[in-house]
Amino acid sequence: MSQDYRCFASARRRCYALLFDHRTRSGRRMETFWIVISMLSVLSLFIESSASDLFPNSPKILLQLGLMEVVFTAVFTVEYLLRLISSPRKTRYPLSFFGIVDLCTVLPMYIIWLMPSLTLSANLMVLIRLLRVLRVLRVLKLLRYMSDAGILWRSLMRARRKLGIFFGFVAIILCLFGGLMFAVEGGNDGFSSLGTSVYWAVVTLTTVGYGDITPHTALGRMLASVLILLGYSIIAVPTGILTAYMSQELEKGRAARSCQICLHSRHEIDAKFCAHCGAVLEADTSQPVEK
Incomplete structure (x- = not known):
């Protein structure tokens, strides 16, 4: 047995x-x-x-x-x-x-x-x-x-609070401009409900611009112009947040790999030889992640 x-x-x-x-x-x-x-x-x-x-x-x-x-x-x-x-x-x-x-x-x-x-x-x-x-x-x-997908996932988890705040702010802007456009256009030209107006705001803020719903009043076009410019100005915010956390994750990975001969660190994760003395680096001995 x-x-x-x-x-x-x-x-x-x-x-x-x-x-x-x-x-x-x-x-x-x-x-x-x-x-x-x-x-x-x-x-x-x-x-x-x-x-x-x-x-x-x-x-x-x-x-x-x-x-x-x-x-x-x-x-x-x-x-x-x-x-x-x-x-x-x-x-x-x-x-x-x-x-x-x-x-x-x-x-x-x-x-x-x-x-x-x-x-x-x-x-x-x-x-x-x-x-x-x-x-x-x-x-x-x-x-x-x-393996590099883990870096992206850990970066997203660390940045989730800041990204949540950012997207919450974006949601407020979308509701605000959608409501204003619904009031300005008076329910005409496709702006038949608040939901449709917010949909237009989403398309406009992301600078996609399908063209299926467009404002026809002067004030509505001014609001659309402001929203488009606002979209260009904030579109890089989540990219910057995620890039900063990804840089920190990559730096942590480099600092964890050090040469046993000269004690030089900051090697790339996939490096096989020391960049300072040329000695062979030890393989990554961390425990495998259960996926």
């Missing part, structure tokens, strides 16, 4: 190293495999959505794409189960962001299999399309294998 348990524990550790630790050669190979599979599955989904236009003379193409989807679903199901088994903390992975993404990408096919009557109801076609489009979430699986 103990021998069987040791074999299971060894296999579980091996599985964890392959799926969660990308610092080893086998882990990097497995990482490449999952990247390719994820990209192929998303490409297959886009081809399936326009198969009738791309392959008008191939009536069996939908069947072939369906078989490919079965294979992709089976592969991702095995991945989810292996991650669930090998995860040291049983409740952390299923409730994590990537755990939910992994689950959502395999559920649509099983829901259709378990409830085939859904495909026979015309009123539920929107639900069917939604279940199929959920497979697009597989593109989010690529974020797991982008």
Whole structure:
């Protein structure tokens, strides 16, 4: 019994190293495999959505794409189960962001299999399309294998308060100008409600300018001009906030890597040799992040 348990524990550790630790050669190979599979599955989904236009003379193409989807679903199901088994903390992975993404990408096919009557109801076609489009979430699986994405995520988390204050201020401006434009235009020329007027303010502040709703009074055009100039002046604020926090994250990563020979620090995260003495830098020995 103990021998069987040791074999299971060894296999579980091996599985964890392959799926969660990308610092080893086998882990990097497995990482490449999952990247390719994820990209192929998303490409297959886009081809399936326009198969009738791309392959008008191939009536069996939908069947072939369906078989490919079965294979992709089976592969991702095995991945989810292996991650669930090998995860040291049983409740952390299923409730994590990537755990939910992994689950959502395999559920649509099983829901259709378990409830085939859904495909026979015309009123539920929107639900069917939604279940199929959920497979697009597989593109989010690529974020797991982008190490630099962690820098962006940590920067967003640190800057969330300042960004929240900024977007709250923007929301106040949009409501103010939307209300003013509704009053100035008198409900005419498309400004039929406060909601529509705020929509116009959003489009104008972001300098998109669809042109579907435009002011026709002189005062309304003055307000639109002010809002456009205001949009140009504040559009760089969230970029500056996020850039500052990203610079801090990059600096922390450089300071953490120091040479064991000359003690020189501030190396790039992916540097292999010391920029000061040329000695070989030690590999990053931090614990793999459970994703």
